Amino acid sequence: MIITMYDLAGAEADRRFSPFCWRARMALAHKGLAVETVPWGFTEKDKLPQPNAGRVPVIVDNGTVVNDSTAIADWLEQHYADKPTLFGGGTGRALSRFVQNWTETVLQPGIIPLVVLDIHRHSRPQDQEYFRRSREERFGRTLEEVVRDREARLPAFRASLDPLRRTVERQDFLSGEAPAYADYIVFGAFQWARAISDFELLAADDPVRAWRRRMLDLHGGLARSTPAYGN
Amino acid sequence: MIITMYDLAGAEADRRFSPFCWRARMALAHKGLAVETVPWGFTEKDKLPQPNAGRVPVIVDNGTVVNDSTAIADWLEQHYADKPTLFGGGTGRALSRFVQNWTETVLQPGIIPLVVLDIHRHSRPQDQEYFRRSREERFGRTLEEVVRDREARLPAFRASLDPLRRTVERQDFLSGEAPAYADYIVFGAFQWARAISDFELLAADDPVRAWRRRMLDLHGGLARSTPAYGN
Numbered sequence: 082m083i084i085t086m087y088d089l090a091g092a093e094a095d096r097r098f099s100p101f102c103w104r105a106r107m108a109l110a111h112k113g114l115a116v117e118t119v120p121w122g123f124t125e126k127d128k129l130p131q132p133n134a135g136r137v138p139v140i141v142d143n144g145t146v147v148n149d150s151t152a153i154a155d156w157l158e159q160h161y162a163d164k165p166t167l168f169g170g171g172t173g174r175a176l177s178r179f180v181q182n183w184t185e186t187v188l189q190p191g192i193i194p195l196v197v198l199d200i201h202r203h204s205r206p207q208d209q210e211y212f213r214r215s216r217e218e219r220f221g222r223t224l225e226e227v228v229r230d231r232e233a234r235l236p237a238f239r240a241s242l243d244p245l246r247r248t249v250e251r252q253d254f255l256s257g258e259a260p261a262y263a264d265y266i267v268f269g270a271f272q273w274a275r276a277i278s279d280f281e282l283l284a285a286d287d288p289v290r291a292w293r294r295r296m297l298d299l300h301g302g303l304a305r306s307t308p309a310y311g312n
Numbered sequence: 313m314i315i316t317m318y319d320l321a322g323a324e325a326d327r328r329f330s331p332f333c334w335r336a337r338m339a340l341a342h343k344g345l346a347v348e349t350v351p352w353g354f355t356e357k358d359k360l361p362q363p364n365a366g367r368v369p370v371i372v373d374n375g376t377v378v379n380d381s382t383a384i385a386d387w388l389e390q391h392y393a394d395k396p397t398l399f400g401g402g403t404g405r406a407l408s409r410f411v412q413n414w415t416e417t418v419l420q421p422g423i424i425p426l427v428v429l430d431i432h433r434h435s436r437p438q439d440q441e442y443f444r445r446s447r448e449e450r451f452g453r454t455l456e457e458v459v460r461d462r463e464a465r466l467p468a469f470r471a472s473l474d475p476l477r478r479t480v481e482r483q484d485f486l487s488g489e490a491p492a493y494a495d496y497i498v499f500g501a502f503q504w505a506r507a508i509s510d511f512e513l514l515a516a517d518d519p520v521r522a523w524r525r526r527m528l529d530l531h532g533g534l535a536r537s538t539p540a541y542g543n
Contacts, residue, residue, distance in 0.1 A: 166403075168403065169400075169401050169402060169403025169404060170400050170401050170403065170404065171400060171488050171489075172397075172399060172400025172401065172403075172404035172407075172487050172488060172492055172494075173400060173401065173403035173404045173407060174488070175483055175485070175486065175487050175488030175489075176403075176404060176407035176408065176410075176411065176486065176487060176494055177407065178479050178482070178483065179407075179410075179411060179414075179475060179476070179479045179486055179494070180407065180410060182474070182475040182476075182478040182479050183410075183414065183475035185478075186474035186475050186478060187474070187475060243413070243417035243418070244410060244413040244414035244417050244418060245410070245413075247413040247416075247417060248409050248410045248413050251409070252406055252409065254406070255406065255407065255410055256403050256406050256407060257402050257403060257405070257406030258402075258406075261403055263403075263407055263410070
């Protein structure tokens with residue numbers, strides 16, 4: 082039975098840009114599971130299956146609704162234990178949490194003030210007002226002001242990637258010789274940026290960029306299937 | 313056969329403060345291996361067994377010399393595979409590298425400008441001149457200047473621990489329900505600080521501090537066996 086996944090979409094229904102949805106999408110592909118995605122907008126809270134938390138990703142797997150990318154990864158690992166592993170066991174799962182927490186406290190907060198105006202630009206017209214109002218409240222500034230000096234902030238952002246850079250210059254993937262869920266967590270953040278912004282986060286010779294290319298190649302080039310910028 | 317480990321010592325031979333040596337020491341204890349440590353000073357490069365890189369930890373295991381904390385962990389995992397695992401498999405080992413790279417690019421560089429003068433103070437008299445000269449060259453300032461405004465820098469240091477904090481407030485150890493090598497990597501940095509400095513890095517209610525206490529309790533309170541400050 083095909084799994085259904087509710088997936089954040091931009092003004093074009095095939096532009097998928099949620100970092101959390103990309104984690105789930107890549108995890109489903111890693112497990113080799115067929116999925117049908119439903120494009121969803123920020124303001125369509127009533128269109129999600131119950132129960133939900135008003136956010137995506139949400140999957141429906143054989144009648145069971147699972148919310149939240151972390152819960153989805155755990156669900157897939159448990160229910161499709163015979164398929165390639167996402168964690169490589171308990172230690173790998175625990176350490177993936179550290180990678181997740183680094184992604185959510187360093188990487189994603191570092192990306193958003195560089196690209197937040199681009200997210201607005203690519204959102205569905207009916208979502209733009211909601212997006213602008215909620216994000217400007219959070220920042221206490223207009224979106225234009227948030228991104229204004231982004232060129233000047235780029236070196237500090239790139240320096241913040243050192244733990245990732247040093248890892249993927251010595252091994253192909255965060256998870257070792259082959260990718261696993263920790264890679265999808267980090268990749269989701271970069272995929273989010275490239276799906277909505279032409280502002281290149283990574284220098285041409287950055288080992289992180291080479292890793293991102295390896296990630297884009299995975300699962301038949303799945304992450305290249307969404308409209309996006311750059312490589 | 314007892315393993316010999318060359319271990320950085322301060323002015324008192326039992327004050328052991330190298331973060332890298334603490335990784336190896338905890339890894340040996342994790343494997344339940346008997347070890348005899350040899351106190352070693354920064355300037356005693358000729359006292360290490362061959363081959364060496366002029367740094368500790370170095371272990372001698374049944375005639376084989378192994379240098380470098382990472383190589384030692386790999387050696388122990390491979391040669392004592394029947395003992396408790398340090399990595400929990402290939403994914404855990406790969407993700408431990410990310411934790412190591414975070415420790416070496418964020419955590420340790422964050423700690424050193426807070427405690428570098430205290431390291432000097434606790435070094436062996438015959439090592440102090442070497443230590444001061446090499447570190448002042450690196451910083452381009454006197455050690456006194458480096459630590460001068462450390463109180464003011466403490467909030468930023470504590471904020472940099474967010475990925476660690478968020479992880480260990482939700483699970484007992486970085487590696488999950490039980491500690492493994494990733495925990496020892498991070499712990500080594502905190503143990504280094506507490507062995508030589510009374511400058512408390514962590515707020516009393518910080519979940520990282522509770523985790524540090526759990527680490528200090530391990531292996532019969534091994535890390536409490538060195539002279540140190542605080543808890």
